[in-house]
Amino acid sequence: MxxxxxxxxxxxxxxxxxxxxxxxxxxxxxxxxxxxxxxxxxxxxxxxxxxxxxxxxxxxxxxxxxxxxxxxxxxxxxxxxxxxxxxxxxxxxxxxxxxxxxxxxxxxxxxxxxxxxxxxxxxxxxxxxxxxxxxxxxxxxxxxxxxxxxxxxxxxxxxxxxxxxxxxxxxxxxxxSADNEFVIQLSDWTDENPMDVFRKLKVQGDTYNFNQPTVPEFFDDVASSGVANALQRREMWNKMRMNPTDLADLSASTMTFLMNGSTPMANWRGLFKRGEKLRLRFINGSSNSFFDVRIPELKLTVVEADGQNVEPVTVDEFRFGPGETYDVIVEPKNDAYTIFAQSMDRSGYAKGTLSVTTSLDAPVPALDPVEWLTMTDMMGNMSHGNEHGSMSGMSGNAMEKGAMKHGGMAMDHSAMSMDHSMHNMSGNPLAVPSNEVRHAKTEYGASVDMRVDMPRTNLDDPGIGLRNNGRRVLTLADLRSLDGIADHQEPEAEIELHLTGNMERYSWSFDGLEFGKSTPVHMKHNQRLRVILQNDTMMTHPMHLHGMWSDLENDQGEVMVRRHTIPVQPAQRISFLTTPHDVGRWAWHCHLLFHMDAGMFREVVVS
Amino acid sequence: MYHEKKILVNALNTVFFVGLSLASQHTLAESNMAKMSGNEMQAQGGDAPKNARDPHAYSAGTTLTQGPYAFKGGERLTLADEHRFYALLGDRFEYNEQTDAAVFDLQAWYGTTFNRLVIKSEGDISDGKLEENQTDILWGHAISAYWDAQVGIRSDYAKDGKNRQWLAVGLQGLAPYWFELDMTAYLGEKGYSAFTLEAEYELLLTQKLIVQPRAEITLYGKDDEENELGSGLSSSAIGLRLRYEFTCQFAPYVGVEWKNSYGQTADYARLRGERSNQTEFVTGVKFWF
Missing domain, CATH: 2.60.40.420 (Cupredoxins -  blue copper proteins)
Structure with missing residues (x-):
């Protein structure tokens, strides 16, 4: 052997x-x-x-x-x-x-x-x-x-x-280049049988959510902002039967978060020598957990995303979902640091230590407070400026900028088509991704609890819980493939699929059709194809397409970064280009394992 | 026969009327929303527009089992959307001090996300004997994001009365503002008809301490002397239960319930020497598994 x-x-x-x-x-x-x-x-x-x-x-x-x-x-x-x-x-x-x-x-x-x-x-x-x-x-x-x-x-x-x-x-x-490196694989563990956990969500979708809005919170809001504002803040959520704290299906109430297989108590440790430059290979190998990763007092220079080199970008923190990887370079000055990876729903964290000796530890930060999803997460652009209650926490940042930039486009069809033609110098009608929302007819049934008519297309949103947190947080807009992307070819075809779900029934799908009811997506062998993914849910879905790269582009058709797993935020519409070089049948799914198993899965045929 | 049909139609109308009024409230909510944005939109429900996308448009005629490179060497992939699940939900399982009786209100289902066998059973046990029981056996089919239509049969047992069988048609689901509703119209033998509506709501004092207001009304199409029930609005029960969720699957509670009977039903009660309205205290446990 x-x-x-x-x-x-x-x-x-x-x-x-x-x-x-x-x-x-x-x-x-x-x-x-x-x-x-x-x-x-x-x-x-x-x-x-x-x-x-x-x-x-x-x-x-x-x-x-x-x-x-x-x-x-x-x-x-x-x-x-x-x-x-x-x-x-x-x-x-x-x-x-x-x-x-x-x-x-x-x-x-x-x-x-x-x-x-x-x-x-x-x-x-x-x-x-x-x-x-x-x-x-x-x-x-x-x-x-x-x-x-x-x-x-x-x-x-x-x-x-x-x-x-x-x-x-x-x-x-x-x-x-680095003097030393560590693989840092994050994951999650439950003592329950996963099928039991899944069944519980089928019976009651919020089984593991212990951050639900409460009556005392409502009265606190009344005291601080008045009855009208307190009611307004809840109006849309309650009317639509959507939960503003539905940030993760599984929380620390059943999950133990692991770093390289170690619990936070067991404290995985990477030992380094003073002055060493370290490469940390972060892998989110969890089943159902997004992690927000940071190393307090240490800047993270992101050099690779999903295995592909990117222009170095220095941040304090990054969020990644199951399936994604980021390589970062760090240059420790202190003798000990905590690698802190809090779950997106703020119910727990994975942690480890980087230190020069086995006996040194650094302080462990507190979990950030739970933030309610905003109207932007529910409806994309339309909410801009009309929900002061829930928007107040995020004014003046990337979100705002993004919404402004694209708001007009989504609101006004004539402006939109003008925009289209202006960017259409090459004569290819597919130079820019289509921004006309086209829901599937199967999105009007029992499998779908909401649809987004005016999605946001900006990539510079760090996401719920990370907006305006005082730290520089990586966004998709920061990522540029280092050598450009080999295949500069413009797309010859465009397809649009929507990510859909129903939290009450705990059903997840593409276009309102769970896998068993779906037919494959056919891609022509070697034909450059644009795929538009619109998220008609309030959760972020890390979408993983097997067998070929997903070259993420922005809403102007500029190719940004080569990925294998693209997180699509609530009410967001993104697009990527792909060239299916290898024939066969491939899987394409949300890498939140339970969403995949519930049916957010498509088969792809390349022929 | 004609008479029975008419009652069935009336019962169906009642269900649809309530359903429609929910739907219209829903639509109203969305038109408000649309006004807010100054755009035509409907984020939930509704009918697909004519130009809605065909979700199979990209398949080029392939299916999960047919077409180029389709997997042949065994079973195709199946995921949980094609599995069947089950649940047993004990909404109320309680002891009533006044009547010295145990009350149970259970629901079980088995099936897929959109099609389920649903069994609902509600009754009283006193001195270790079943006093009354109503069991519905229904086929439930998801008709919209939050609503299931249910059709089936109901069988009633009454120790001191006449057992009855019914056909049942109903709606169960979640209304805007998180009201859980369960309404069913029944058509029995000899032109008997009935309608029940249950509504529940939850107020979280903490993540584990929860107040649940609950209301239930029952109407009958005509007098049922054998069971001492009058036509029209027959009875109502409004309750408040405070539970502590040790886990979301096991939550003991204490509660109070105000029960009223009306019209002929109230008269029957008074003839038996009972009051037409009562305040009752209950202790019980809510569970599911």
Missing amino acids: RVKESLQPTLMPRRRFVQGLIAGGVLAACPSIIYAASSITTGNAGNVTELSGNVIDLVIGESLVNFTGVVRTATTINGSIPAPTLRLKEGDDVTIRVTNNLKVPSSIHWHGIILPYQMDGVPGISFKGIMPGDTFVYKFKLQQSGTYWYHSHSGFQEMTGMYGALIIEPREQDII
Whole structure:
């Protein structure tokens, strides 16, 4: 077996780290129980096993874990959470043999990797899955470099532990230089059976929301802003039966947030030497959680998004959803820092420490307060300026700018078409994405609880809870692919799909049609295509298209950044260009696992 | 037979009238919204315009199982939208001090997101014996984002009266401003007809301490001497329950309920030596799993 457990000299820095102890001193009380990733990789504590080479063997099985004080069964790859980090080389032909020791079929999907569809690992679409006892051999050539990840695409196995980092070193010298690096994989864990959790949401969509508006809050509002304002602030929400605190379906009331498989108590630690420049490879490998990540007192220079190099942009904080990755460069001056990743609904956080010795810790910030969604999140542009109650918290920032910039366009059809023609110098009617909202006829039924008629198209909104927080927060508008995007070709076709849902019924879909009722989206082989995604819900959906890149553009048709997973904010309309170079059937879905499983999923045919 | 049809039509009309008035309130809400923005828009419900997009327009004739590269080696992917789920909801499961009786109000469903078998059962138990019970067995079909239409049968048991069977047609769902409504029209044998409406609301004092106002009214199409029920508005119950959600699935409560009977039903009560209005205290538990 050519599998190496991070024994290469180049990986030495990683092996030096020895973590002191795991919270509660429960380490290895029973060797078969994973308390945190570090507890099973003895000799390499604090970090996940690393595998490299051209041939990799992975074994899917069950492991006992204890993250919260109770022992549960997890589905794991090579017995660890996260799964081993695969460190591969661009240009290599790799063979990855995956053996399934579970009693149920399983699979592994290589997230963001360009490969033949038969190797993509989506059961029932690209292959039949890996049956119990079977070994499936994945073979593909690595045509890219950067930070990626891999995970099960079967049922809720990803949620119960099957995810790991996939690092592809560039063939040539890496243009990103750093003295040392850490993979920081964020995830979430529930002690409940995920199917039970899902069923509870089916019965009651707000089961895990403990930030609901209350009566005392209403009276506080009355006291501070008067009855009329207090009522007005609630009017639209109540009328429409929408919850302004519906920020996440699953909160810390069932989730424990993990950093590299460690609970906040276990405190994953990365040790650095004074003066070192560090590359942090952040991967959101969670099932259902958006994280807002920052390292207080340390600037983050974002150099890679979804494995693709971007023009460096320095920020204090970034938000990312399941499936997304960001590489950041940091230059620590202090001896210890807290890596703080609060969940979008502010119910909890994952955390770890960067420090020069094992005994040093930095303060842990408090969770930010919960903010209500705004009218902008519900209705896009139309709300601009007419909801002072809920808008007051966000005036004068990027949001406002965005709404102003595009407001006129959405409001006035003649102005809109003029805008269109002015940008249409090339003669291609598709030079600029269409901004005419076209709802599907299936959006008028029981599966859809709202539609947005005047979406916002600005990309410079950090999103709910991050607006005007006093920190410089990364937005999609900040991202520019470094070398430009190879394929400058203008689109030859345009399609529009809407992201839809019904929180009361806990149903999620594209165009109001859940997966089972849908037909595939056909894309012509090698034809440049524009895809418009409009979010007709109040949640942010990280949309992941398998098998091809999603080149995000702005509303003027300027291509910005190459992604594999694009977060689409509430009431937002975005577009991306894609060139499907590889034929076959591909999956396209919201990477919030429960939204995907509820039906926000389309099959794509490239032929 | 003709008479029964007429009553059925009336009962249906009642349901539709209430439904329509909800819908119109809804429309009104949205027209206000449209006025606010100065634009024609409807963010919820409504009918698809003629030029609405065809959600299958991009399929080029392919389906999940047909067309180029369609997966053949086994079952196609199925997700939770094609699974069936279930729930058992105990809305009221309580002890009533005045009547020294236990009251239960349970609902269960099994099915998909949009089509479900729904069973509702409500009754009183006193001295360990079932006094009264009303059980509805319905097929529920989602007709809009927040509303299910339900059709089926209802079976009544009355220890001291006459058991009756009914056909049922109703609407259950969530009205604007978060009112949970459940209304059903019934058509029984011999021209009996009935209509019930239940409404619930929730006020959160904290995330776990919740006040639930509840109202219920019952109407009958004609006098039912055997069960001592009069025609027209027959009875109402208005309650307030304060519960503490240890989990959202288990919440004990205390409550008070004001019950009134009207018209002939009130007369029957007085003949039995009972009052036509009562204030009752209850303790119980709300649960679901």
